Amino acid sequence: MKRVNYNGMQMNPSATIVDEAAAEIKDARCKIFAYDSNGKLALATDGSKPLVGIATIEVGVNDITGAESGKVNAGDDIDIQIKDIGFAIAGATIAKGDEITSDENGEAKKAxxxxxxxxxxxxxxxKGGFVKIQISKYQKAKA
Structure with missing residues (x-):
């Protein structure tokens, strides 16, 4: 068996990752993302597949006029929070303690x-407000 020296190796403790956008997104800020079939980040459209994380509030274009704030082009980098506590836009009314998934627009809804x-x-x-989410990914049991 080959000897391996792990001195100097470390885990990445960062709460965020950076990955490539699959397509143009008008406003990616605080939206929920999943990987598409090519391994690129796409807005999550429901809770049917594993969710990667939530785009940070600073993602995309930083436009002082607000006209294009949060816009991401295909191939652009997107900062995604994958652990700890983050904020997402609510696509529906959410109660404290609700388990959260994505709606058809990448917004948070009750799972x-x-x-x-x-x-x-x-x-x-x-709906339309910011929900504070303790990120803890899993699949709910089927009924």
Missing amino acids: AAGDYVIGFALNAVE
Whole structure:
């Protein structure tokens, strides 16, 4: 058996990763992402496959006018939070403690049986607000 020296090796403790966008996204900020079939980041469209994480608030174009803030082009880098506590835009009313998945727009909603979960809500929020999520990924049991 080959001897391997692990001195100097370390785990990456970062809460974020950077990966490539699969397509143009008008506003990627605080949206939920999954990998597409080519291994690129795409807006999650539901809870049917594993969720990678949540785009940071600073992702994409930083436009002082707000006209294109958060815009990401295909091939651009996207900063994705994959652990700890992050914020996502709520696509529906969410109660504190709800398990969270993605809706068709990459926004947070309450997970149903069989959905992949990105984490659970640490606050209650109405549609369009920011939900604070303790990221803890798993798949809910099917009914």
